[in-house]
Amino acid sequence: MRVFVVLASLLMASPLQAAERINVVASFSILADFVRAIGGGKVNLTTLVGPDSDVHVYTPAPGDAKRVAEAKLVIVNGLGLEGWLPRLVQSSGAKAQVVIASAGIAPLKLGSAADPHAWQSVPNAKIYVADITGALVAADPDDADLFRAEAKAYLEKLEALDREVRDAVAKIPPERRKVISTHDAFGYFAAEYGVQFIAPLGVSTETEPSARDIAAIIGQIKAQKIPAVFLENISDDRLIRRIAAETGAKVGGTLISDGLTGEKGLAPTYIDMVRHNIKALTSALDH
Structure with a gap:
């Protein structure tokens, strides 16, 4: 019972x-x-x-x-x-x-x-x-x-x-804190930590850059000797790879921007995402 x-x-x-x-x-x-x-x-x-x-x-x-x-x-x-x-x-x-x-x-x-x-x-x-x-x-x-x-x-x-993040950025020479990313997703990171991001797309991936925009970015990379370009996990990588090929800039890896990865991916959590991104940035920029 x-x-x-x-x-x-x-x-x-x-x-x-x-x-x-x-x-x-x-x-x-x-x-x-x-x-x-x-x-x-x-x-x-x-x-x-x-x-x-x-x-x-x-x-x-x-x-x-x-x-x-x-x-x-x-x-x-x-x-x-x-x-x-x-x-x-x-x-x-x-x-x-x-x-x-x-x-x-x-x-x-x-x-x-x-x-x-x-x-x-x-x-x-x-x-x-x-x-x-x-x-x-x-x-x-x-x-x-x-x-x-x-x-x-x-x-x-x-x-x-x-x-x-602040400790990692401090180790990057100030003149090398410049990168190209696919779309303008890192403005707050830039403002907070002092790394300059330039993007051919705007704040939304829905926008498409004009030929003039792309030419201007290519000219800027060459003039400022920007050392690295980065792919994003949510974006088509063809444009960034084209820019890298035309400028000789290093493809520094993939940044996680607007969405985390799956459990077995690079960044299944927010903390993983930030750590992955700063590791990718420092690896490409600090030497």
Whole structure:
């Protein structure tokens, strides 16, 4: 009889435990990694734009509206990154709170547009974490202590990561802190850490450079003796390889920009991404 009672208790507890997990949708993989780091086992997490995919040009899948409709929180970057998302939220009939994870960050401007790639600065990543933590605490007050503890531990890792990046950049001769990347995804990294990035594409991979733009970049590489060009994990590499061939600049490797890699890739987490990028940059630039 006791065995029956215990089994019955377990069966009754299982749905309750599942109900304690809140449904959260993250627009793309970097935000999902932040949510995962803070949410622990208390979040059912869905990522719309998965690893090695381009959030700029994403087309929502048929099941995305259902996922959004079932969510309590929808975590987005904001700053114009997810142009496809407002229509998705509206069409889903979702009652979820839409959380702008970049709230509180002073955006950089490229022309009239905001640069959405704010996560490329580790101090900005700490603001993302604070915004996401606040949203999780408000959505699930019973687990507030867990969320705050996980966030505190993660923020300590980001503090160490920021010091790591600054120490690495300091070893690169100032005159060599110039690189070419595929699109303008590293403006916040440049502003924070003092490495100059030049890109043939704008802030979005949807744009196409003109022949004049490409010629100007080739001339700039030659005039300034820019030592390296970099591919990106989400972008077609043909243009960058062409620029490298015409200038003699070294292909310094692949930078992770707008999306993490899969588990077996170069950068399955945000911290892995930053470490990979700074290793690639220092390897190409410090000698």
